[in-house]
Amino acid sequence: MDTTGPLAPGLSELLGQSTHSGTRAPRARDKNMLSSTAAAQTLASVIKPCYGPHGRQKFLVTARGETVCTGYAAAILRALELEHPAAWLLREAAQTQAESRGDGTAFVVLLAGALLEQAELLLRAGLPRPQLREAYATAAAEVLATLPSLVVRSLGPLEHPYWALYTVMNTNTLSQTDFLTKLVDRACWATRDLDGTFNPERIGVCTLRGATLEDSCLLPGLAVAGKPCGQVTRVLTGARVALFACPFGPASPNARVTARLSSTDELTKFRKGREQLVENQVTQLVAMNINVAVVLGEIDEKTLTRADRSGIMVVQTKSRKEMGYLSEVLGTPLLPYLIPPLVPGKCQKVYGRELGESLAVVFEWDSPSTPALTLVLRGATTEGLQGAKQAAYQGIDTYFQLCQDPRLLPGAGATEIALATILSEKGRKLEGPSGPVFLAFAKALRSLPEALAENAGLAVADVMAEIHGAHQAGNFLTGVGEEGIINVSQEQVWDTLMAKAQGIRVVTDVVLQLVTVDEVVVAKKSPAQQQDLNSDFKKAKKCPSLMRKNIFGMNK
Known part of the structure; x- marks a missing residue:
């Protein structure tokens, strides 16, 4: 079932042009832009299976030969050796999100990839680049202006943060998320100042191999x-x-x-x-x-x-x-x-x-x-401890954000569906290129709850149809759960307003940059660099088992 609703007349006409035999072929400069889009989409396809609480993990073999098992998007992006400049730019944007907010890394990569996919369709249909860029900026501004109206909860000054931290920490596919969240909750609550402020540097994290995660504890200092x-x-x-x-x-x-x-x-x-x-x-x-x-x-x-x-x-x-x-x-x-x-x-x-x-x-x-407290994490493997450590830091960063802005949005994809519904309604009423672009932006937002449903093993079309119907009826607290649609308020699934807003700003910046790229210019490698590349290739041929998968056309 198609849950996107009827297309605006402008978009129907534009896309209709690409179905005729006389459609113009993409120019050389357009092809370069489309290759950038393909690179970003390929990077998004690597991250997509790890998105959400039911995301899967990957075995990463780093350039040093180290093997890491993780489902954490930031760790996967750091390990990849990328060649295409568009992929580099997208990774830099995602790392900015991880460093500033501690959460939303996969959100940035997936939304940027979806927006670029829609941009490619609009460009192929004949929409000029300047109009596409301007309309995308307008749609992003509309989304950011709408976000505060979707806030449904706030963390009280005397309220323990457990229920707000669990959703963020649960995206790391840990076996004992509940226990670890309670430890982080205790640490954050114990180290907050009397005036309600919180300094994340007052909590340290130490990993010790041995025992199990349930043997983790808090130590002073x-x-x-x-x-x-x-x-x-x-x-x-x-x-x-x-x-x-x-x-x-x-x-x-x-x-x-x-x-x-x-x-x-x-x-x-x-x-x-x-x-x-x-x-x-x-x-x-x-x-x-x-x-x-x-x-x-x-x-x-x-x-x-x-x-x-x-x-x-x-x-x-x-x-x-x-x-x-x-x-x-x-x-x-x-x-x-x-x-x-x-x-x-x-x-x-x-x-x-x-x-x-x-x-x-x-x-x-x-x-x-x-540091006033240290969270000592125990575990059998280095990879498991690394995942627990990343989850703990995400929880600490989330509490720090909530101390600055306690407002919370519906999680489990409910916010993205609500924003897509609002954009679609406005896009159908707009004339000119803004209408088609608003609809394209809405479709990109819907791709995120679709990824959640796919990773949970659900029938994506059926789940999205149910959610779309619920939101059309005014119930914007409906999201994607483990077995189908859920009420995020009852299930206590939330996203922080600061992380979501920052993620949309980061995505907007990188997409507006990439849609204006008309050519990829690669400087010629020096003879010394070429000789090094040839020697590395010869070594790889001698050891075929060491040759890794090609992501962007070059060996990693």
Whole structure:
């Protein structure tokens, strides 16, 4: 059943031209624009199966050979090696949405792809580019002006955010979304300020392999995966921290250096020199009142023994990302050599914490500008932990947005259907190119709930017909559920107004840019670059199993 309604006369005439034998063929410059549209649509086809709470996951093999299993659109976009400039532009727009709002990445890619598909039909039918661009901008402005009128809920100042966070976090296809949402809810509620404001930097997220997601917990301060290595396992007051991205002690004994010694005297001097070096390194730390050393490298036993005698707690960690975050929070540099920092990091206390068979090190502060709680996530696989981590950050970002603007829109595709219905009604009444373009914009919006229904395994045509009928009757709270249409108010499925509005703005910007592109100009590669490409191709031929799928006409 066709749920789009009758076409406006202008659109019928324009599309009717393309069905005649005398239709003009696309010019060369039009073909370039259409190739950009094809690139964007191909990128959208990669993201579409992952859209919504019933989206599927993908195994990604990155350029480094790492395998990642994820259904998170932002992670998939980061892993892809794209060649076409239109795909690059669309990915940049989606990443802007992810960085600014933490949600709506797939929404941006899918809506942009659908709008460009409709733009291609209108251009083939003979609509001039300037008129198409102007009408698209008008339709987008109409959508943004209509959005606030669809708001149906607001998060109260004394209301727990669980019901508002669940919808966003449930799009990551986790097995324990309810449990994780409750943890994020507790963390956000506990770290909010008395005046109702919220700083997302006050919540840290740490992942530890082992156990299950239900064994995740909240710890005070900032927790990192690591272990105390010596006899000093805690500093309970006045911690002064130094961070080192090098071995703790002299150079590793496995280093490719050979000491050529010709006598016992030289051997004695060598040993004394090594011991003196260890003594000097620890003495320098003591002189700067360093009592906690966090090390991203090997631990020398003699240096560790000297540090124990000096009361220095030595912590070994294996995550460079966590070391970078520690450096940012503590305000002290990550040093490549074992020398004391000019400005050591300061916190109240540092101590080790056992979590089952895993170990974490906790840093606690009293300052309101530092992490107050850490969400420690447990899981059996790195991929599962990464998905849980992304869901947790999405929940934290969503609560931050709700503290700025507590208004909520109907979720499950209900908002998109409501906007499409409004645009269709106005498009049928407009004369000139605005009418056909409004109808095209409405059809692009309907493609999003269609994707939700398809990913849920529903009969798309039947579900869309039911939703269209409900919205025509004035029930704009009808959306796509697991088994058919649902009332989003009863099921508590919501989207934040800030994320939706920002996503539409981002989509509008990228689409208006691409519909005006008339040519793709590729600079000629230098001989050195061409030689590198040829050598890579020869290596790929020797290892056929390493050749990956071609997305935009070039090997990834």
